Amino acid sequence: MKIYIETLGCPKNFSDSETAAAILEKAGHEIIEDPGKADAVMINTCGFIEDAKVESIDRIFDFIREKRKDMILIVSGCLAQRYADSLFEEMPEVDIFTGVNEYERLPEMLEKFKREGRQSENRPYDPALDSNVSDERRLSGNVSTSYLRIAEGCDNSCAYCIIPAIRGPYRSRRQENIIREAEMLAAKGCRELILIAQDTTAYGKDLYGEYKLAELLRKLCRIEGIRWIRLLYCYEERITDELIEVMASEEKICHYIDIPLQHANDRILKAMGRRSTKASITGTIAKLRERIPDICIRTTLIAGLPGETEEEFDELLDFVGEMRFDRLGAFAYSREEGTRAAEMDGQVDEKIKQERKDALMRLQNEISLEKNNEKKGKTLEVITERKEEDGTYTGRTRADAPDIDNEVIFTSRRELQPGEMVQVLITDAFDYDITGMEVNDESAE
Numbered sequence: 001m002k003i004y005i006e007t008l009g010c011p012k013n014f015s016d017s018e019t020a021a022a023i024l025e026k027a028g029h030e031i032i033e034d035p036g037k038a039d040a041v042m043i044n045t046c047g048f049i050e051d052a053k054v055e056s057i058d059r060i061f062d063f064i065r066e067k068r069k070d071m072i073l074i075v076s077g078c079l080a081q082r083y084a085d086s087l088f089e090e091m092p093e094v095d096i097f098t099g100v101n102e103y104e105r106l107p108e109m110l111e112k113f114k115r116e117g118r119q120s121e122n123r124p125y126d127p128a129l130d131s132n133v134s135d136e137r138r139l140s141g142n143v144s145t146s147y148l149r150i151a152e153g154c155d156n157s158c159a160y161c162i163i164p165a166i167r168g169p170y171r172s173r174r175q176e177n178i179i180r181e182a183e184m185l186a187a188k189g190c191r192e193l194i195l196i197a198q199d200t201t202a203y204g205k206d207l208y209g210e211y212k213l214a215e216l217l218r219k220l221c222r223i224e225g226i227r228w229i230r231l232l233y234c235y236e237e238r239i240t241d242e243l244i245e246v247m248a249s250e251e252k253i254c255h256y257i258d259i260p261l262q263h264a265n266d267r268i269l270k271a272m273g274r275r276s277t278k279a280s281i282t283g284t285i286a287k288l289r290e291r292i293p294d295i296c297i298r299t300t301l302i303a304g305l306p307g308e309t310e311e312e313f314d315e316l317l318d319f320v321g322e323m324r325f326d327r328l329g330a331f332a333y334s335r336e337e338g339t340r341a342a343e344m345d346g347q348v349d350e351k352i353k354q355e356r357k358d359a360l361m362r363l364q365n366e367i368s369l370e371k372n373n374e375k376k377g378k379t380l381e382v383i384t385e386r387k388e389e390d391g392t393y394t395g396r397t398r399a400d401a402p403d404i405d406n407e408v409i410f411t412s413r414r415e416l417q418p419g420e421m422v423q424v425l426i427t428d429a430f431d432y433d434i435t436g437m438e439v440n441d442e443s444a445e
Contacts, residue, residue, distance in 0.1 A: 001110065002032045002038050009044075017042075024106055040074060073093060073095050081101070099123065147196050148178065148182055149173070150203050150213075152173075193228070200231055201239060203216060255398060258298040299327070300329045324367050328368075368406075372406070379423050384418055394409055412438040
């Protein structure tokens, strides 16, 4: 059977899709890139916040409208995990609904559909039936940059977040499995590894009795062929001196760290269920910048948690101005059923939430432009991602994660391939992107 897979949402979903594709191929199916030629289409959905749910539902309906009579339509992922029963009733055109814990059963479900018709499977996480034990992946897209999942699930229980209920408790992968996968990726041409989990800094505690991220990083740095290693989703309270030292001393580790802080006011942080305080956040950022002066710090913030006052939001705005984060994403609080925050008093008006989010992003735009202007005249290492129609290239620096951060648009007289590392002289800057030319190119003379 020819199967097309479309993925929505975060990098963890893309990792799930690659695992699902490998499982399907192993069962004899063919993964293809053209949905028009597919016998079955699988949409791997996101259900984290309202905007993501709307995007996922809209995309499902797109495929419903285009569905051929003989085509099997599968909806998987977080949305299916949360709402499979109601979606099963509301979308009779969808043949199979399957949650995040069923990927290894996909071949079986396809066969069962042929015998019995429509079905829905969204069992909660069960240690005895853990579908995430599979280390197999079918790589897709640009192999030179690859996500490497080091753990699944989450134990943090933040008041606004439904992820623990969807994906189950935190469970680390064994180091030897992670290393083996990273070596496979390097052999296939991967130059940049991006470590992901719901909380990468919690890695190892459940499996080894102590945090092991720093140790894992040192082992990954020994893999030949890997040039960059990037850290996403690091919780502030677990950024240890040992981790900072490894980041500072290992050349392959990008001086980049993603720390989802969410807020800076102590009362709001406590209401969110976060362990950080404004003082601990400030202290950790100071440590990072002292030991790694060129560190690029990315964060995400939530505006409009229930009960957030104007004064508390102003404190957050002032904090952003003081900290001058290199990268920042802001979100209006999304009221998600099944979370503690959904039942809190003082739900903030939707318009006010959006205004606060917009204010954060306006401030960050100014900061981003100032920081980008500081790069003009500097030569930066850039990983090539793609060639544009006008002949220019798009790439990223060590300070930029794919899809969420800035890009470098640059020229080169040479023909470059995705994953090729080049030196680029920065000539101009904008709010979020910078432009330049390859310095080894004769056009730079």
